[in-house]
Amino acid sequence: MAGANGDIKEIVYTPMTKMIVNDEHKILTIYGATGNGKSMYSTLKFLTRIIRSRPTHNTYIIAGRDIQTLEKRFIESNHSVFNWKPFKDKWTYYKQNKSGGSQIIVKGKYGDKQIFLTPFNNINTYSRVLGSTIDGFFIDEAVESDELFLQECVSRTIRQEHSWLIQTSNGGDPAHYFYWGVVDKSMTVDDVYENTDNKPVEGSKLPRLRSVPYEELRYQSDDRDRYKMFYHLSLEDNPTYTQSQLEAYYREYPKNSYMYFSRILGVRGFTEESPFSSYTTQSNIVKLDYPYVDREEYTQHVFSVDSGGHVFSRKIMADSMYNDGDFGTNKGGHTVVMNILFNKNYTKGYITGGYFPNDMIQLNNAEKISQYIYMQKTMYPLAQHPYLFNDPADSSMMASLLSRVKNVNTIRPATKRDMSIKMDEPVVISLMQQWFADGKLKIVDNEFNRRWLIPALQQARLDNKGRLIDNEDWHSDVMDALKYIFSSLYRLLITKI
Numbered sequence: 001m002a003g004a005n006g007d008i009k010e011i012v013y014t015p016m017t018k019m020i021v022n023d024e025h026k027i028l029t030i031y032g033a034t035g036n037g038k039s040m041y042s043t044l045k046f047l048t049r050i051i052r053s054r055p056t057h058n059t060y061i062i063a064g065r066d067i068q069t070l071e072k073r074f075i076e077s078n079h080s081v082f083n084w085k086p087f088k089d090k091w092t093y094y095k096q097n098k099s100g101g102s103q104i105i106v107k108g109k110y111g112d113k114q115i116f117l118t119p120f121n122n123i124n125t126y127s128r129v130l131g132s133t134i135d136g137f138f139i140d141e142a143v144e145s146d147e148l149f150l151q152e153c154v155s156r157t158i159r160q161e162h163s164w165l166i167q168t169s170n171g172g173d174p175a176h177y178f179y180w181g182v183v184d185k186s187m188t189v190d191d192v193y194e195n196t197d198n199k200p201v202e203g204s205k206l207p208r209l210r211s212v213p214y215e216e217l218r219y220q221s222d223d224r225d226r227y228k229m230f231y232h233l234s235l236e237d238n239p240t241y242t243q244s245q246l247e248a249y250y251r252e253y254p255k256n257s258y259m260y261f262s263r264i265l266g267v268r269g270f271t272e273e274s275p276f277s278s279y280t281t282q283s284n285i286v287k288l289d290y291p292y293v294d295r296e297e298y299t300q301h302v303f304s305v306d307s308g309g310h311v312f313s314r315k316i317m318a319d320s321m322y323n324d325g326d327f328g329t330n331k332g333g334h335t336v337v338m339n340i341l342f343n344k345n346y347t348k349g350y351i352t353g354g355y356f357p358n359d360m361i362q363l364n365n366a367e368k369i370s371q372y373i374y375m376q377k378t379m380y381p382l383a384q385h386p387y388l389f390n391d392p393a394d395s396s397m398m399a400s401l402l403s404r405v406k407n408v409n410t411i412r413p414a415t416k417r418d419m420s421i422k423m424d425e426p427v428v429i430s431l432m433q434q435w436f437a438d439g440k441l442k443i444v445d446n447e448f449n450r451r452w453l454i455p456a457l458q459q460a461r462l463d464n465k466g467r468l469i470d471n472e473d474w475h476s477d478v479m480d481a482l483k484y485i486f487s488s489l490y491r492l493l494i495t496k497i
């Protein structure tokens with residue numbers, strides 16, 4: 001069956017999309033895989049709400065990459081719900097003029113309504129529009145927007161009791177406000193299961209609402225806002241795809257490939273350029289409560305430190321201790337510890353976590369690292385602490401660690417490369433990838449790893465020589481610390497099968 005075109009009556013609904021159409025949450029996000037009607041449903045809701053809105057509510061925004069894109073997508077395209085029945089005769093478009101932006105005037109039930117077309121990356125243009133009171137927002141492809149713009153729209157929506165916001169998106173940058181500010185604080189269909197009988201609507205092939213994929217659900221904050229809701233749509237949520245079309249997609253993008261996560265599921269952080277994102281899925285992440293670890297087997301807990309020196313990033317990290325005005329330059333990163341629990345032969349391991357001591361005074365950092373390592377004993381009491389590898393570029397940190405850190409057998413500078421065994425950064429990166437791919441390296445499901453390690457793995461990018469690109473933020477510090485363990489133990493890690 002082909003998709004709907006020309007009349008909203010042709011839209012085919014599933015239990016999930018029925019819910020979307022009836023959803024009344026103040027802030028509504030529809031995101032996920034490509035081409036499953038996200039923009040279609042959003043436009044439908046947007047226009048319906050505008051047309052029914054009260055006489056005093058009459059100013060709306062539709063935001064996208066730029067005016068040309070918005071015009072193409074919403075004004076000109078036959079795929080645009082604006083051009084479908086029953087809306088097609090209900091509006092007029094006024095192209096950009098000198099005095100203001102482009103706008104659509106819609107004939108509402110209670111008078112004319114204006115919709116401003118707003119580019120979401122141009123601060124000059126959008127701040128002009130945001131000057132007025134906005135009664136409703138529709139942001140298409142929101143993860144591409146300027147974060148400040150999205151924050152501004154969300155906070156205006158919250159401030160005005162009657163305002164609302166609808167946004168759509170595909171998978172994007174996990175560090176964007178779209179995710180941490182909205183999606184991760186929204187309710188999900190999994191939350192409302194209990195409140196609905198979750199029965200299939202008549203004629204639908206889908207048995208029940210599909211729950212949110214684990215790769216997205218794991219980011220959910222404990223502290224969510226009831227006025228926010230998101231729907232995650234996969235390819236299957238487009239009922240107009242035939243079985244053979246779906247099968248063709250699956251053939252092209254096999255399960256668990258990064259293409260599967262980015263295209264079929266539409267999950268955040270999975271991009272072609274990322275060497276590690278496909279190893280941040282459910283199959284690589286394990287719940288690991290110590291009583292269930294094979295204590296006899298996993299005995300070598302290895303630590304590493306990447307030193308940020310006294311040069312701190314301008315981005316303030318939570319729980320950090322900074323002296324006033326003491327941020328140094330805006331380059332440079334944070335001191336971070338990473339730890340991996342290996343089995344006794346060093347043939348497999350768990351990334352057990354890490355720690356940011358976040359103190360401006362280096363001796364304090366070393367002291368806090370020592371306490372952190374000591375605390376690991378409470379979780380993995382039978383494990384030994386054979387090594388702590390330190391940032392080879394920071395000899396003063398080395399001295400501090402040597403004087404303060406107890407409970408570690410050997411503290412020494414990390415080996416970064418060793419050309420006698422042809423070991424350099426690209427080789428170390430492939431070794432790490434290989435360990436992940438072979439299931440030899442797993443990530444423990446804990447707060448540090450969820451918040452810092454997984455995003456760092458997903459954000460990592462390689463240059464054309466196969467080295468990690470330094471993004472001058474904490475991501476790179478985490479990756480450096482992780483790399484130090486692999487490069488320093490390289491001989492041990494490759495000689496065993």
Ligand SMILES: Nc1ncnc2c1ncn2[C@@H]1O[C@H](COP(=O)(O)OP(=O)(O)OP(=O)(O)O)[C@@H](O)[C@H]1O
Pocket residue numbers: 002003004005010011012013033034035036037038039040041079080168169170238239240
């Ligand atoms: N449930 C449906 N019933 C009928 N047609 C549909 C349905 N879902 C999608 N379509 C068709 O698919 C087209 C594409 O939908 P739309 O552009 O809204 O997808 P999208 O999820 O926003 O895609 P993208 O991720 O590329 O932005 C629609 O214009 C419509 O013709």
Ligand SMILES: [Mg+2]
Pocket residue numbers: 038039040140168
């Ligand atoms: Mg779309």
